[in-house]
Structures are given as structure tokens and as C-alpha cells.
Amino acid sequence: MRHSPESEEPLEALLAAVAGEDRAAYRRLYERTSAKLFGVVLRIVKDRGMAEEVLQEVYLGIWRGASSYAAEKARPMTWMITIARNRAIDAVRGRREVLLDPGEDGEDRIAAIPDPFDAAATFADRDALTRCLDLLEEAHRHCILLAYCEGWSREELAARTGKNVNTIKTWLHRGLATLRGCLSS
Amino acid sequence: MSAGTDMFEGEDDALAGEYVLGTLPPAERVAFEARLPREPALARAVADWQERLAPLAEAVDPVEPPADLLARIEARLEGRAAGSVATAAGAAGERGGDVVSLDEVRRLRRSLAGWRLAAGGLGVLAAALVAVAILAPGTFAPLPPDEPAAERYVAVVDRGGELPALIVQVDVASGLVRVRAPAAEAPPEQALELWLVADGDAPRSLGLVEDASDIRIEPAVARSAPGATLAVSVEPPGGSPTGAPTGPVVYTGVLIPQ
Numbered sequence: 492m493r494h495s496p497e498s499e500e501p502l503e504a505l506l507a508a509v510a511g512e513d514r515a516a517y518r519r520l521y522e523r524t525s526a527k528l529f530g531v532v533l534r535i536v537k538d539r540g541m542a543e544e545v546l547q548e549v550y551l552g553i554w555r556g557a558s559s560y561a562a563e564k565a566r567p568m569t570w571m572i573t574i575a576r577n578r579a580i581d582a583v584r585g586r587r588e589v590l591l592d593p594g595e596d597g598e599d600r601i602a603a604i605p606d607p608f609d610a611a612a613t614f615a616d617r618d619a620l621t622r623c624l625d626l627l628e629e630a631h632r633h634c635i636l637l638a639y640c641e642g643w644s645r646e647e648l649a650a651r652t653g654k655n656v657n658t659i660k661t662w663l664h665r666g667l668a669t670l671r672g673c674l675s676s
Numbered sequence: 677m678s679a680g681t682d683m684f685e686g687e688d689d690a691l692a693g694e695y696v697l698g699t700l701p702p703a704e705r706v707a708f709e710a711r712l713p714r715e716p717a718l719a720r721a722v723a724d725w726q727e728r729l730a731p732l733a734e735a736v737d738p739v740e741p742p743a744d745l746l747a748r749i750e751a752r753l754e755g756r757a758a759g760s761v762a763t764a765a766g767a768a769g770e771r772g773g774d775v776v777s778l779d780e781v782r783r784l785r786r787s788l789a790g791w792r793l794a795a796g797g798l799g800v801l802a803a804a805l806v807a808v809a810i811l812a813p814g815t816f817a818p819l820p821p822d823e824p825a826a827e828r829y830v831a832v833v834d835r836g837g838e839l840p841a842l843i844v845q846v847d848v849a850s851g852l853v854r855v856r857a858p859a860a861e862a863p864p865e866q867a868l869e870l871w872l873v874a875d876g877d878a879p880r881s882l883g884l885v886e887d888a889s890d891i892r893i894e895p896a897v898a899r900s901a902p903g904a905t906l907a908v909s910v911e912p913p914g915g916s917p918t919g920a921p922t923g924p925v926v927y928t929g930v931l932i933p934q
Contacts, residue, residue: 511805513749521746526738533739550749552759563724565692569730572695576733584924617731638697639732645699660700667693667725 502567515656521550524568527577535579535642545582549575580642623673632668634659691722696729703879703920706928710905713930722914743785756913787922842885842927851898853882855889862910869911871921874900879907884915904931 500519508516529546536542552574568638624632630652637643637651645663649656686821694700711888712719714916845854853869862868872893877900883891885908909916 515930518746521749525745526740527736528736529741531733532740534736543742543745546745547749550746551752551812554753559690565726567728568734569726572730572733576698581924581926617735620728620731623820635697636732638699638737639729642698645701648699660694662693662695663699664690666830667690670728673694 503562506553506562506570507559507568508561509554510560517554520553524571525550527568529572531572531575532579535576535580538658541582542579545578545635548578552578574632576639583642584644620670620673623670626673627666627669628662631662631669632663635666635670638663688718688771690880692718693725695722696725702922702925704875706871706879706905706907706921706925709907709925709928713905714903724885745906746806822846825876838925842908842929844870844904844929845929846898846901848893848898848901851893853891853893853898855882857885865913866915867911867915868908868926869915869921872897872901872904872905873907874904879921881916881919882906886931901931905933907927909934 502520502523505516505520505523509520514579525546527551529542532545532549533539533542536545549571553571556574560567565573624635627635633651634643634648637648643651645656645659648654648659654662678692690916691704691708692702695705700708712722840925843856846852847854862885870882870885870900873879880897882893905923906927906929907925908927909921909925911921916922
């Protein structure tokens with residue numbers, strides 16, 4: 492994140508300007524958000540060249556979709572993160588088999604995933620989410636984090652944990668229910 | 677938390693959560709997406725999960741992309757000179773005011789072909805849109821080239837203006853389904869398969885997507901078409917081996933009465 496004067500400009504206003512095909516606003520939006528979104532994409536798309544392709548698609552999608560962004564429905568970063576994750580997951584699904592080396596130990600792989608909360612960034616909702624994630628059973632938490640941050644499918648989670656997909660589904664549902672209950676309270 | 681979301685206890689909220697996580701299998705994902713346009717509370721549940729989980733993405737360490745990436749993106753924006761025209765067409769479709777003829781769509785397709793080829797990959801497919809229409813019983817007829825297209829079909833734009841990937845007309849009375857694919861593109865060595873997802877039913881294959889095809893479906897199936905969702909998934913050549921979508925869903929659209 493840069494600390495230029497523009498960094499105080501609300502992202503909502505930037506997106507509104509982009510919706511009006513304001514190219515300068517588009518560049519400022521890119522400067523403000525591209526490192527964060529590239530980080531998100533790279534977590535899912537491990538190949539750097541492919542991740543660069545995906546990031547281009549993400550920003551083309553933001554350019555095309557800005558006019559449909561509704562500030563009352565989602566925060567700007569949430570909207571852009573959704574585009575980034577969807578594009579990244581689309582890019583890896585169907586070709587991830589190469590990563591699913593069955594001989595590898597699933598537990599090691601999970602342990603090797605960096606904790607997303609290692610990052611020093613602070614966000615209003617983060618503490619609540621962290622606290623609530625801590626309430627989850629470890630296996631449920633791992634599955635939710637791997638799915639959200641790494642883009643893993645049920646099948647991939649099953650292959651990695653040695654469980655069947657129905658168990659994974661149950662874990663995800665229980666984890667999500669606990670998370671939601673905690674965040675709502 | 678909005679009061680509306682509180683109705684979504686249990687299975688539906690878990691589905692919304694899994695939809696956001698990206699863990700729903702393709703067939704379930706299609707069926708779920710089919711419900712979203714008609715169930716605002718479900719769409720809200722999705723938005724709520726996106727907000728709840730977003731801090732996870734925001735906490736990811738930023739990584740500076742290559743210095744020239746913005747220039748590459750802008751070059752692609754320049755490369756699609758027809759982009760603003762396509763946007764205007766999409767907006768017209770949303771307003772239901774102006775008209776977009778099939779010829780116009782074809783022309784846009786040709787002018788967009790260049791950047792699409794350059795873009796490649798699934799990402800660009802996922803960005804595209806389905807435009808669909810359902811004809812009233814008994815009115816099925818070829819589109820006269822000079823006829824205002826808005827009288828014949830309606831563009832459904834779901835992610836901001838872009839060229840429709842598909843135009844699908846369903847004649848309920850005869851069961852005739854006319855598919856035109858002005859901008860649908862399959863990844864190399866793979867096929868696109870079209871699915872009809874009616875309320876509560878499993879996705880039903882309408883066959884592989886080709887540039888232009890007319891197929892006939894059973895009248896009972898056709899009668900379930902009004903309000904149904906169309907989805908296009910990426911499948912092996914020849915189509916899904918299982919009879920249900922197996923690959924990622926790259927286009928969706930809603931069938932609406934005309």
C-alpha cells in the first residue's frame with residue numbers, strides 16, 4: 492500500500508469513477524489494490540506466470556464490472572477480492588491434479604500452509620474472525636482456510652486429509668455454522 | 677446482520693458459505709446459482725459470507741506484481757476498441773430500451789475476437805455472459821435481420837457490460853431450443869456443454885455449445901424452462917461423461933419470458 496495523498500481517496504469513489512471509464516482513476520485503483528489482490532491470487536495460483544495472467548483478467552473484470560458494483564451490497568475490497576478469488580479458482584480447477592500427488596503426506600502439506608494471520612495488516616473485522624476461527628475444531632478450521640485462501644476443492648481437501656468428501660462436507664458445514672454463530676453473537 | 681439473513685439457518689446458509697468458499701461440486705454450484713436470481717435472501721446470505729470471510733484475504737501478504745503489468749492490462753483495454761460499444765450494448769440490454777440485433781452482436785464478436793484470442797484461458801470465459809430469451813408459445817420464427825432484436829430476445833447482463841456469450845431461445849409449445857453462441861469460447865481441447873437448471877431439478881443437458889444449433893427437447897422439459905437458469909460448463913470433448921456438469925461453470929443466465 493502506498494502512502495501517496497491518493498491513498499486517502501475512498502475506494503468507492505475510485506470504483507465509481509472507473510465505472511465512468513476514468514482511466515486515471517483506474518490506474519490509482521490499480522496502484523492501491525494490485526499488490527493485495529496479487530497476493531490473494533498467488534495463494535491460489537502458485538505459478539507466478541499464470542498468476543500474472545489471472546491478475547490481468549481480474550483488472551479487466553474490474554474495468555468491465557465497475558458499473559455493476561453496488562456500494563450498499565459489498566465493500567469495495569470484498570467485491571474485488573471476490574473477483575480475484577473466482578478468477579484464480581477458475582484458473583486452477585481442472586488442472587490441479589498435478590498438485591495432488593497421492594504419495595505425499597497430507598498433514599505435512601497442511602502444516603506447511605502459512606497462517607494467513609501472520610500478516611501484520613489490521614482490519615476491523617479481523618480480530619473477531621480470528622477469535623471465532625479459534626473456536627473451530629482444528630480440522631474444520633484448516634479446511635475452511637485451505638478452501639478460502641488456497642482455493643482447494645472438497646476433493647482436494649479429501650485427498651489431502653485422507654478423509655472422504657462427505658466428511659469434508661460435514662466439516663465445512665459445521666465449521667461455517669460455528670463461525671457464523673460466533674460472528675453473529 | 678440483517679434480519680433477512682437470519683432466515684437462512686442450516687442447509688441454505690451452509691450452501692451459501694460453501695459457494696463463497698468455492699467448494700461446491702460443479703453440479704451443486706450450478707443448481708445453487710440457479711436459485712440466486714430468484715431468492716434475494718439467498719443472495720444476501722452469499723454477500724454476508726463474502727464479507728465475513730474477506731478479512732482472510734485482506735490479511736494475505738501483499739505481493740507487488742511486475743512493474744509492467746498495468747501497462748499490459750491497459751494495452752489489452754486499448755486492444756479491445758469495441759469494448760465501449762459492447763458495454764453500451766450490455767447497458768441497453770439491462771435497460772430494455774435500445775436494441776441489439778444479432779448482426780450487431782456478430783459484428784462485436786468479430787471485433788472482440790482478437791483480444792479474446794490474446795487473453796486465452798478460463799478467466800476470460802468466466803467474465804463473459806449469457807444472454808437468453810424465451811419466446812412465447814407459438815411465436816417461434818427466424819429472426820428477420822432488420823427486426824428490432826429487443827422484440828425477440830432480451831440480453832441478461834450479470835457482470836457489467838460485455839458481449840453475450842450465448843443467446844438461447846426456447847419455444848415452450850414445440851420444445852424447440854435455438855442456441856446461438858456469438859462469443860462463447862471453449863478452452864483448447866475441451867467442449868462447452870449447456871445445461872438447463874429448473875427449480876429443484878438436477879441440471880439437464882441441452883447438448884454441446886456450437887456456433888449455432890437447433891435442438892428439440894421434450895415438451896415436459898420445455899414447460900419447466902420459464903424462469904429456469906441456463907449454465908455452461910467446461911467438459912471433455914464430447915461432453916460430460918456422467919450426465920451432470922463435471923467442469924467449472926463458465927457462463928450462466930436466466931431464461932425470462934419475452
